[in-house]
Amino acid sequence: xxEHVYKVIEIVGxxxxxxxxxxxNAIQKASKTVHNMRWFQVVxxxxxxxxxxxxxxxxxxxxxxxxx
Numbered sequence: 001x002x003e004h005v006y007k008v009i010e011i012v013g014x015x016x017x018x019x020x021x022x023x024x025n026a027i028q029k030a031s032k033t034v035h036n037m038r039w040f041q042v043v044x045x046x047x048x049x050x051x052x053x054x055x056x057x058x059x060x061x062x063x064x065x066x067x068x
Contacts, residue, residue, distance in 0.1 A: 004038075004066045004067075005066065005067045006038065006064040006065065006066060006067065007064070007065055007067050008062050008063070008064050009030075009034065009062070009063050009065075010043065010060060010061070010062050010063075011026050011029075011030055011060075011061055011063060012026065012058055012059065012060050012061070013025045013026025013027070013029070013058070013059050013061065014056050014057065014058045014059075015056060015057050016055065016056045016057075017057075018057060019045055019057050019059055021057075022057045022058060022059040023040070023042070023059050023061065026059065026061050027040065027061075027063070030063060034063065034065055035065065036065045036066040036067075036068070037063055037064070037065045038064050038065055038066055039063070039064045040061045040062065040063045040064070041061065041062040041064075042059055042060070042061060043060040043061065043062055044059070044060040045057070045058075045059055045060075046058050046059075046060075
């Protein structure tokens with residue numbers, strides 16, 4: 001078994017559709033500059049209300065990636 005060292009960053013994703021889409025959006029965008037991502041943790045869910053309806057969802061994530 002290999003031992004790993006991880007770096008953890010915190011990012012926020014958003015979506016007009018769902019919490020799941022907000023998570024996917026955040027991970028896809030981060031993957032353009034962050035490599036070796038291994039896990040994520042949802043730290044906070046929140047959203048924006050407009051005209052008494054959910055307008056969009058925001059999700060704060062911690063993402064762990066292995067250090068080369």
